[in-house]
Amino acid sequence: MAQEKYPKVTKYPKNLNNINIGVVFFAVIGIYIIISVISYFRKEHIVGYEVQEGSLSTNNIYEAIALRDEEIVESDTAGYVNYFAAEGGRVAVGNLVYTVDESGQLLEFLKSQGSDEVFLSDEDLSELRSQIVDFSSSFDEHDFYTVYDFKVGLDGTVQKLSNNSILNNISTLNSGNSALQSINYKYAGDTGIVIYSTDGYESLTPSDLKAEMFDSSSYSKNQLINNALVKAGDPVYKLCTNEEWSIVIREDDPDKVQEMVDSGYIKVRFLKNQNESWGKVSTVSNPEGDTFVVLTFTNSMITFCRDRILSVELISEDEKGLKIPNSAVSNKSFYLIPKAYVIKNNDNTSGVLRNKFDEQGNETSEFVNITIYNENDTEYYVDMDELRSGDTLIMPDSNERFAVGKQDTLVGVYNINKGYPDFRQIRILYQNDEYSIVKSNTMYGLSVYDYIVLDVNAVDNAGEADSQ
Template identity: 55%
Template sequence: MNNQNSNKVTKYRKPLNLNIGMIIFAVIFIYIIICTFMYFTSKHVVAYEVKAGALSTNNIYRAMALRDEMVVMADDAGYVNYFAREGARVAAGDLVYAVDESGKLSDYINTNSSGENSLSKADLSELKTEIVGFSSTFDPKRFSGAYDFKYSMQGTVLKLSNYNIMESIDAIQGSGLDGLVKQCISPASGIVVYSTDGYEALTLEQMNEELYSQENYEKNQLIGNELIAAGDPVYKLSMNENWSLVIQVDKDREEELLEAEYVKVRFLKNQETSWGKADSYTNEDGDIFVKLTFTNSMITFCTDRFVDIELILEDESGLKIPNSAIVEKEFFIVPKRFVTKGGNGNFYGVLREAYTEEGTATTEFVETTIYNEEDEEYYVDDSSLRIGDYLVIPEGTEKYAVSKRGSLIGVYNINKGYADFKQVNILYSNDEYSVVQSNTAYGLNVYDYIVLDAETVNEDELIYE
């Protein structure tokens, strides 16, 4: 028995040791949990500062160019060498190209060229315009455009080189090539273009949606020193400075453009602007096309079938606010003659009919906020009035039963620390922002703070920042 008692072991319990560090850590941990819970359960109100701004109704379209074009066919087979610059104006009877049956003309040109050809400022400007135009419109999904640019640059450089011997073209007559080289002149005056695409005779009445597909569009670039057959297209002439751009639009945009009659257009290729006269056509499929006719700038885009443009329709300025801040709210509408000021003359309100405990008729002043006014009526707050309340005129017997309601578009102003509705008059809107009229009696002012998302607050709700 003594041995059993001597072998019994009692477990020693350590006392709980609390120090100041553990207490501070526990307090901070509890505080973090409370803050996290409050963050996820409370409303998040984001303020937006109202600033003056503008929204331009600028709309970008890919337009199809329609011109008075004539495709010139080759009369003879052989190697073609161009001498007129692409994009240059030629008169009827001017030399445009030569056809070499032997293929030796290019060797003669290279042999008689005087070293390196220097480019004039106009030549460099032409090359830079083509490069900038390609850079701004290149679509990686349509890589074939890079080959079109390559062939266009090759043709431009070759034509600039050939142009240097135009003044000595008579020397060919004594070079032994005079019987094999035929000089070809322009049948009419116009702008020379060295490409065809089959759209030269296209009119507004033939437009359809498929014509705008880049996959279906094929541009045949005409290159110098290439072998051609008689009857092949060799170049084309744009013979009229009047030209058109056709865009596909919806019904609302069609009506807007036709109502304007003349539309300001910015060409994205060079950022220049011009005014075009609007006409429209609707095909059998219901597709609407608007044609904008210009009397200038044709020579700049004579090589382009598709031109990216921006319509500049209007430019409204005012106070710029996000669309998410806009809300629609209902109010009571009461005649102005029933609205008066309180005893101290600082607050607007109405006299509402009431009855004492003894049943005696009396009136009580009900303070109301005015949110908008028309010729004979006020929009007043509906929180202190009810449908069926009777309003009376001060020092009169005429009564008015509250029943008429109307809605206003506005935002919640939070300058005073609570959500205060302010009516706005929207001048113009896009997908994200609206421009509202400034300096209105019941509206906003520059640098006011409004609720960014109107759905996150209620009328007169206190805003904690």
């Protein structure tokens, strides 16, 4: 009874013939796709770069100290100083620069005469506006101390303009008044540019400078204030008497210093207003052994006469051409083939006759197409993949032979206009750490808007990598 209730079950092996061939096919395709995806992401791909025209400048920014022929003028009388010459303006011998009010009663006297009101002309307002614009264009929030210099300078300009109006009023009042008789008029003893500040650098020469002086944060100057009380012997203004002036920079790299000296003249861009000028280069050393580079100018002194510390940019190179990244530049070797052995076809293709032997050992020749990448007076540069070292070439219409083997290297990039890397020679005009400027429209070279391989590491040694 138990055997009828629970019959015996026998398990048979699976039949391999029942495997679905479609499942196997799609499994193989799936594995292939996975391998292809992995290979794609592991493979170094070619990235294109469009060649553009541009320029390349080797720029160096320095903090420079300006040195000029400066003469400090001291007061010979005690009293209150009032300035009448414009700061940064030129005065001639005999021009009124300032007055000294010994009594200090001038302002009260003018008020009593109803002459204390000042009206600024359009020219006066233009001077103030120009001073504000110059400060705004050169202001750096990291150098906030310049705000105080600007404030003092602006106060001085306003008071100078006010004094000019007061001077006109004085001439119309009673010259016999005691308040007016105490005013001493001071005139320029020499021709030059008037500056109303001192800083202790006036008598320094380049060899007197020290390394710590080039730190702008430690620099300070004494602004000479209008209507301030001075005693005899105090400085009242200074006069810049020579249009020739210099800036001094500190450079610790001897190679850079020598490069500047060898150039003779360097183009300098003043960051304050972006003005550019050429400076004559020389060097000087101080007693501590520091070497400084001196750049001398014969113009623009009046523009920067109020500045002691200047931020400047030295532009040592300025080449224009095709701008390409250095990562695209490569070196490639070529066979040198005499021009007499190269045959030029009407379809602009080229080739050579190569000597060979047939199966019976008879000497014959074959035509081999070649690609020319450059040339000199007597030879063509030919791709090494198209010929073999030791090949014997036959000169057309002659029995002369040439053995392939001579090589040379060209500097170039890989052009991908046709979808595959094709080497093109370049002539580098100038190069820095990131870019090169190359000559455009050269034979066998590049033109603007060509596409090149951005990174030569993506191309194998034969230049046959596939473009992705």
